[in-house]
Amino acid sequence: MTATLTKATPQRGSLAEAPEFLWTFKAPSGSNRDEGELTHITIPFRGDSGRLQGGAIHLEDHARARVFLQYKPQDPSPGRSYGAMDGETELFRTSLEIHLGPYAQLELFVLSSLPATLTREALDHCTLEEGSRLIWTDVGFDAGKGTYERNIMFTGKESELDFAGAYGAVCDTEGTYILTTRHRGPRTKSRVYLKSALKDSAHLIFKGLIHIEESAAGSDAYLSNRNLVLNDGVRAESLPQLKIETDDVVCSHGSTTGGPREEELFYLTSRGLHTDSAKSLLVEAHLSAVLDRLPEESREEVERRAFDLLGIHEGGACS
Amino acid sequence: MVSGAWWAEPRRRCMSADTLVRDIGTAYGERFGFSMPDRSVLRTEKGLTEATVREISEAKQEPEWMLRFRLRALDLFNLLPMPSWGADLSELRFDEMTYYAKPTEGSSQNWDELPEEIKDTYERLGIPEAERKFLAGVGAQYDSEMVYHHIREDLEKKGVLFSDVETAVREHPEIVKRFFGTIIPPDDNKFAALNSAVWSGGSFVYVPPGVHVEIPLQAYFRVNSQSFGQFERTLIIADEGSFVHYIEGCTAPVFSKDSLHSAVVEIVALANARIRYSTVQNWSSNMYNLVTKRAFAYENAVMEWVDGNIGSKVTMKYPAIFLMGPGARGEVLSIAFAGKGQEQDTGAKVLHFASNTSSVVTSKSISKDGGTASYRGLVKVEAGLTGIKSKVECDALILDPHSKSNTYPVMDIRSENASMEHEARVSKISEEQLFYLMSRGLTEEEAAVMIVHGFIDPLVKELPMEYAVELNRLIELEMEGSVG
Numbered sequence: 001m002t003a004t005l006t007k008a009t010p011q012r013g014s015l016a017e018a019p020e021f022l023w024t025f026k027a028p029s030g031s032n033r034d035e036g037e038l039t040h041i042t043i044p045f046r047g048d049s050g051r052l053q054g055g056a057i058h059l060e061d062h063a064r065a066r067v068f069l070q071y072k073p074q075d076p077s078p079g080r081s082y083g084a085m086d087g088e089t090e091l092f093r094t095s096l097e098i099h100l101g102p103y104a105q106l107e108l109f110v111l112s113s114l115p116a117t118l119t120r121e122a123l124d125h126c127t128l129e130e131g132s133r134l135i136w137t138d139v140g141f142d143a144g145k146g147t148y149e150r151n152i153m154f155t156g157k158e159s160e161l162d163f164a165g166a167y168g169a170v171c172d173t174e175g176t177y178i179l180t181t182r183h184r185g186p187r188t189k190s191r192v193y194l195k196s197a198l199k200d201s202a203h204l205i206f207k208g209l210i211h212i213e214e215s216a217a218g219s220d221a222y223l224s225n226r227n228l229v230l231n232d233g234v235r236a237e238s239l240p241q242l243k244i245e246t247d248d249v250v251c252s253h254g255s256t257t258g259g260p261r262e263e264e265l266f267y268l269t270s271r272g273l274h275t276d277s278a279k280s281l282l283v284e285a286h287l288s289a290v291l292d293r294l295p296e297e298s299r300e301e302v303e304r305r306a307f308d309l310l311g312i313h314e315g316g317a318c319s
Numbered sequence: 320m321v322s323g324a325w326w327a328e329p330r331r332r333c334m335s336a337d338t339l340v341r342d343i344g345t346a347y348g349e350r351f352g353f354s355m356p357d358r359s360v361l362r363t364e365k366g367l368t369e370a371t372v373r374e375i376s377e378a379k380q381e382p383e384w385m386l387r388f389r390l391r392a393l394d395l396f397n398l399l400p401m402p403s404w405g406a407d408l409s410e411l412r413f414d415e416m417t418y419y420a421k422p423t424e425g426s427s428q429n430w431d432e433l434p435e436e437i438k439d440t441y442e443r444l445g446i447p448e449a450e451r452k453f454l455a456g457v458g459a460q461y462d463s464e465m466v467y468h469h470i471r472e473d474l475e476k477k478g479v480l481f482s483d484v485e486t487a488v489r490e491h492p493e494i495v496k497r498f499f500g501t502i503i504p505p506d507d508n509k510f511a512a513l514n515s516a517v518w519s520g521g522s523f524v525y526v527p528p529g530v531h532v533e534i535p536l537q538a539y540f541r542v543n544s545q546s547f548g549q550f551e552r553t554l555i556i557a558d559e560g561s562f563v564h565y566i567e568g569c570t571a572p573v574f575s576k577d578s579l580h581s582a583v584v585e586i587v588a589l590a591n592a593r594i595r596y597s598t599v600q601n602w603s604s605n606m607y608n609l610v611t612k613r614a615f616a617y618e619n620a621v622m623e624w625v626d627g628n629i630g631s632k633v634t635m636k637y638p639a640i641f642l643m644g645p646g647a648r649g650e651v652l653s654i655a656f657a658g659k660g661q662e663q664d665t666g667a668k669v670l671h672f673a674s675n676t677s678s679v680v681t682s683k684s685i686s687k688d689g690g691t692a693s694y695r696g697l698v699k700v701e702a703g704l705t706g707i708k709s710k711v712e713c714d715a716l717i718l719d720p721h722s723k724s725n726t727y728p729v730m731d732i733r734s735e736n737a738s739m740e741h742e743a744r745v746s747k748i749s750e751e752q753l754f755y756l757m758s759r760g761l762t763e764e765e766a767a768v769m770i771v772h773g774f775i776d777p778l779v780k781e782l783p784m785e786y787a788v789e790l791n792r793l794i795e796l797e798m799e800g801s802v803g
Contacts, residue, residue: 214720229735232702236733240741242726247717247747253726254742259735 003027003065005039024056027063029101038066038295045074045118049090056097059104059132068295069096071112071120089119089144096124100132102156108134109294111302113141116171120146130156130185137293138165139302141309142175149178154188154216161190166290168310169202169234171318176205181223183216192223195290197283197310198234200318209241210251217248227257228286230279230310280311347573347630351444352603354572355436355543359462361421365546366414369393372516375419379485379519382492392505392515399509405695406633406662411607416548416579418517420462426483428469437461444570446539456481458538460551463519465538474532479563480525481536484552487523494525498554502585503613511611514550514583521551521582526561526592535564535597540580542571542606548579555585557592557620564595570630571603577632579607586614586622590644593621597782602631604660610636618644618673625781628655628663637695639668642676649678654778657690657722666696666728667711671737675706682711683775687718693725700737707737715745716774718767 007023023041043053059065071094092114100106114120120142128134140148152161161181169175181190194206210221227236240253260282268278284307291303361378363371372393376386401408427433430447441447441459450457456470458481465483474481480491487495505515522538542549557563571578580602588594594614602608608631616622624638640649651667663686669678684692694713715724726743748770756766772779772791779787 217720227732229732229737232733232735234733234735235702235731238728238730238732238741240726240728240743242715242724242743242745244715244717244724244745246720247722248720249717250744250746252742252744254740255728255730256738256740257730257732258738261738 003031003039003063005041022053022055024058025065025067027059027065027104029060030062032064038068040068040070042070042072043094044072045090045092045114047074050093052093052095054095054097056099057106057108058099059101059106061101062103063101064105066107066295068109068298069111071110071114073115073118089117091121092118093121095122098124098126098134100126100128100134100159102129103131104129105133106135108136109298110136110138111298112139113305114144116143116173118142119144120148122146122148124150126150126152128152128154128156128159128161128188131158132156133160134162136161136163137290138163139291139294140165140167140175141305143171143173145174147176147178151180151182152190154181154183154185154190157185158187158189159185160188161192163191164193164290164293165195166287166306167194167196167204168287168306169196169204170199170309171202172200173202175203176207178207180209180211181221182211182213183219183221184213186216187218188216189219190221190223193290194223194225195287196226196236197228197230197286198236199230199310201233203235205237205239207239207241208253209243210253211243212245212249212251214245217246219249219251221249221251223253225253225255226286228283229257229259230283280307283307283310347603351570351601352573353443354574355440357420357544358434358436359420359422359544360424361419362417363419365417367393367416367418367517371418375517375519378419378421381488384496385488388500388505389516392512395506396509396512396516399506399512401509402635405635406664408607408609408633410577411579412577415546415576417544417546418548418550419519420544420547421464422461422543423464423466426465426486427467430467433466437466440541440543441467441539444539444541449537453534454537455532455534456536458483458522458536460520460538460540460549462542462544462547462549465520465522470536477530478527479530479532480523482523484518484521484523484554487554491523491525494556495523495554498556498585498587502587502615503583503611507611510581510609511583514552514581514611517548518550518552518583521553522555522565523553524555524563524565526557526563528558529560531562532564535566537566537568540567540569542578542580545574546576546578548581551582553582553584555594555596556587557589557594559589560591562593564597566597566599568599568601570601571606573603574605577605577607580610582610582612584610584612586612588614588616588620588622590618590620593623595623595625596638597625597627599627599629599782600631600634601629604630604632606631608634608636612636613639613641614649615641615643616647616649619646620644621648622650624651624653624667625778626651626653626665627778627782628653628665631663632660633662633664635664637666637668639670640678641670641672642678643672645673645675647673647676649676651680651682652778652781653680653682654775655682655684655692657684657686657692659688659690661690662693663691664693664695666694668697669699669709670697671700671704671707671709674704676704677708678710680711681777682713683778684713684715684724685718685771685774686715686722686724689721691723691725693727694743695727697729697731698739698741699731700734700739702733704734705736707734707739709737709739711741713743714774715743716771717745717747
């Protein structure tokens, strides 16, 4: 038995709220795609504003898989630009259901890079059964507005999450990232790292909740949010939250927000770098811990895109 | 018994009075929870209407501007919604409260002139003794009015003003009018509006430029009546280059019906001034404590809140510092202890409005016996500022599987030249620490109490000695029987 990817034709006329699974990735019990094989799934905006485009990943017990998901704008067709008329935006709504059976392991890479004409609404839900493990690398360079909500539910004992997100925001991008880890099974573990770099008048909000229910004794959770502010006028809001309902836990979070450190800038400029290049290098260093987790074949391209976007250039790129 | 633990001895020995050990092990009900017969000379009807507000204003023979202020605030109170977040306030009944009870005909500067019951109350709470020994001035509020206010003569000669707010309205209207209701306007929130409508009592402190009040001023707030609302209003102004340390303590009898304490505390630290405001809140377990506290710190001024919350049924309190001038510094040290049936929703807010300002928030909470302790805080940095530093640290201990701890911070940063750090940790008492201490001969309970003392020690050290002892003793009482 091997993993399968099925795609469905969107059904017109169904309720917008009922996720129609445009695609489903299934890995049957005991299957192993861990030998470097990566399944690529591209989810384009289908030009149907507000319609929910859903996908599902289901790993049965002891299955292992690596999946690369990419959200893209609609392929431009003759006579039609991306999505919208001048000054208007269209709504790209997506949902992702992830279910990991006992002792399954999923390595997931998600890349979203959408133009300012698309407003993104993402609602993802993951259920982790006993001993399962989800390793998620999330990279976002959407230029428009977006709300990204991820709920990760640890239903089984000793399930684990390792989530790392890197987000770049420039011009008047507005993004709200909401990540909830709900620990229900005992001895579950979560590690969440959210890193961002903000420029121009971008506005990002990070809301990360660790919720340990009374049944989740022995759980261990950590959330970190680090925001690099590249100029005055951006807005970084960080709301790390803890909701702890039992005593036998180790839970913590950390959040830092600030500009490039003067000592670091001074060091780099003293080595002959121009201030702008030094800042660009610091952005690279800031995000690289997350970007380094990407599969080798796509890392370079994503890094280039990130630094083109966030690099400090002469003159503003925002129109 | 934890009171005889060997490790506690050296600490107590170095505290001056032998009486400090005396009361350990006696319960809240006996020490603070007693009540005296009601002999108030004026008392409004239950509930809150315009007539209640007019009656309070008339009893105080206030100027017209204050009555207008109150009536506008009453409208706002009726208009503003209850908070949609935070602790559960669904059982709070505004209609069943008494909003004003005047215990005596006037304020006194001599304990002996007070009615027997009131004097007895404060004697039992140890206030006159504390005044003689440790304090530069004392104010004592009994239900709605400050029944006693006294400040040392040398400070009075230096121009330090310390009185109830009503006296200040009469005698120093120019200062009161300039600041009253400007730090916390009545429309700030529903409870600030309520206080503004029915406020009574509270302290007014003015420290002239350059004057350092080296030993603390203290106000003690006592509620004696049942289903009663205490709404004191405190205004402290430290003029340029001055210093003052103000302490407040509070207790109430244990009644079956709930009471409400909703204070407004407005603080102004002018350029180069420093103010420290310490609270040991030990209300009885039937008290809703919903307080708004805010300080403005101007150029190079320093504002420090030291906030201990032990008692009450529900507390919602987030002392705030607005850093208004360059070089201003703010610090909040907060400790909360949530026991059975208690919800301590506390925290801090720091808003940076000027360059080169810095802030530090340290919060520690302990929850046990099903209690809920929450940290809720805000740090905000406006755009265009440089040299901003802020650090927030929250530590929480949960002592049993049924207790809860929440952390809800918000960081809102709009400036490149800012450094903002936040850290929070929640854990139980570490088994390694318990094991180590027990292997040195302590019982499990003694070891747990010692670890809790160590946990809150950085905060307790910041309190004046007498309060530190009191807080330690309260923690010991609360901790009794907590393990095993």
